[in-house]
Amino acid sequence: MYGGNCCHNNNSHIGGVNLEISRNWRLRNQRYRLVGTECGCGHRSFPPRRICPTCRENPQNPVQFSGTGTVYSYSTLYEAPEGFEQFIPYTVALIDLDEGPMISAQLTDVDPEDVAIGMRVEMVTRKLKEQGESGLIVYGYKFRPIVGCYP
Amino acid sequence: MREVVIAGVGQIAVREHWETSLRDLAYQSIKKAVSDAGTDSVDALYIGNMLAGELSGQEHLGALISDYCGFDGIEAVRIEAAAASGGAALRQGAMSVACGLNDCVVVTGVEQMTDVLQDKVTAGLSLALDTEYELASGISLAALFAILTRRYVHEGCCSPEDLALFCVNAQKNAVGNDYAMFRREITVDTIMRSPMAADPIHVLECPPVCDGSASVVLLPAEKADLEAPVKITGSAVATGTIGVNNRPDPLVFESVRDSTEKALRMAGKTREDVDFYELHDLFPVVAALSLEASGFAKKGEGALMARNGDIALEGKIPITTMGGCKARGNPVGACGIYQAAEAVLQLRQQAGKNQLPCEVGMIQCMGGTAATTITHILEV
The missing domain is CATH 3.40.47.10 (Thiolase/Chalcone synthase)
Incomplete structure (x- = not known):
């Protein structure tokens, strides 16, 4: 099945999933600080863009998002792409950031059954995965319920 | 040309x-x-x-x-x-x-x-997404469609059982297709009792991994020395944002809308001329949202077409007439050509038990979360 039962992970390489160190480093401002772009017309984007999708203007200025937002929708995965088995089951979501753009991310520090559409969440830095035999640990953003909003 | x-x-x-x-x-x-x-x-x-x-x-x-x-x-x-x-x-x-x-x-x-x-297939299929921003967070293709499914139901468009009807229809049609993988009928109850693959998508709502x-x-x-050749009269590609999160409304597949309109215009046809629609039913919500984006259903009413029987072989706009991704199976890069072959059999009146009265067919395949949609109009 497309969700599929994952069996085991005895091969650390799969080209598109394990990102090289340089590639992770290039993403540091997005992974750790949630830096996107803002256009003169007011449109904000995450990930960063070169061309504004609204007015097609260039350039776009960097902007750091506060990391607070609302869950648009979510899914709990019982089968995962190779490399994420250790987190199963985990919940991923589309989140409307308060400043405008929508972002896709994992939720953390919350039980799947407690997640709801409309839940207020905030960005935190967490381990995304451990890559390959060398054990490179990749950190990045996940989102957790804002304290006081947890039911 | x-x-x-x-x-x-x-x-x-x-x-x-x-x-x-x-x-x-x-x-x-x-x-x-x-x-x-x-x-x-x-x-x-x-x-x-x-x-x-x-x-x-x-x-x-x-x-x-x-x-x-x-x-x-x-x-x-x-x-x-x-x-x-x-x-x-x-x-x-x-x-x-x-x-x-x-x-x-x-x-x-x-x-x-x-x-x-399986985990390699899941990862491979997810390469259709944005690797740096989606896959790096452990988000799979199924996960994104599950997110859309939950939102679609949340907005009151249909019940989960309505969505399962797309699978029931696909597997019913596959019974008459010798080339299909799942050639047996299935019930809504069986689907709803199957385990979750990506909540709320059940395992039996997923297409099979296959060759x-x-x-x-x-x-x-x-x-071509043929009496009634099947002509390709419309062909169109449209792209959307690679991330479904970067669209004004993630429940609107703009690339489906755009490629459908372009292909129909090229063929000089309207939706009323289309006798069947081989859409890309990767998951039930994709079928529902495709019916909406292509203009066969109003926004929020795609799944109602399954409930009302409009998508059946004898319905208003038959879809997945030979089983679709769900039941014929979805050997990914081959899907668009299976659709073409099936449409040709329909148009040549060689579709056996699944034969429709038809002269114009629309086939449509989709990459990622509708980041690419390609539509062809075939007619005799």
Whole structure:
């Protein structure tokens, strides 16, 4: 099945999933600080863009998002792409950031059954995965319920 | 531009073909298509494939497959657009015949997915997403469609059971298709009792991981000696944002809307002219949202067409008439060519128990979360 039962992970390489160190480093401002772009017309984007999708203007200025937002929708995965088995089951979501753009991310520090559409969440830095035999640990953003909003 | 006809089709049954290599899967469907067309000279071969590099460690399929098929020296390339690769290859083939560069073109879709374990397939399919921003967070293709499914139900568009009806319809239609993988009927109850793959999508709402290949032979109409040839009269590609999160409304598949409109305009047809619609039913919500974006249903009412029976063979706009991704199976890059072959059988009145009264068919395949949609109009 497309969700599929994952069996085991005895091969650390799969080209598109394990990102090289340089590639992770290039993403540091997005992974750790949630830096996107803002256009003169007011449109904000995450990930960063070169061309504004609204007015097609260039350039776009960097902007750091506060990391607070609302869950648009979510899914709990019982089968995962190779490399994420250790987190199963985990919940991923589309989140409307308060400043405008929508972002896709994992939720953390919350039980799947407690997640709801409309839940207020905030960005935190967490381990995304451990890559390959060398054990490179990749950190990045996940989102957790804002304290006081947890039911 | 010259008018292009599909002069021959060939399919192999969608299965777990552990005994057959990638090149042999392609060879078998090509042989059938070339034989069906009754042609002996091929000018070019276009191959739709998504995952050979990732799952089989094999790129350069153009040379590999043309060599194996004995098409010595011809133009041969692989075309990739994720799960829309087959449709992309069909369009390349049609364009090369239409513009007069080639006369006889074979378009093949081929995919071999069952050699590797499930987690590799899930990761491979997810390469259609934005690797740095989606896959790096552990987000899979199924996860994103599950997110859309939950939101669609949350907005009151339908019940989860309504969505399961798309699968019921697909598997019912597959009973009459010898090339389909799941040739048995299924009930809503069985689907709803199956485990979750990506909540709220059940395992039995997912298409099977499978192997397959389908091929078509394209000729210019002036050189095709056929009584009632199936013509390709519309062909269009549209793209949307790579991330579903970057759209004004994630529940609107703009690329489906745009490619449908472009293809219909090119063919000089309206939706009312379309007798059946082979959409890309990767998951039930994709079928519902495709019906909406393509204009066959109003926004929020796509799933109602399943509830009302409008999508059945005897309904207003039959979809997945030979089983679709869900039941025929979805050998990813081959899907668009299976759709073409099935549509040709319908239009030639060779669809057996699933035969529709029809003259115009619309086929549509989709890459990623509708980041690419490719639509063709076929008619007799």
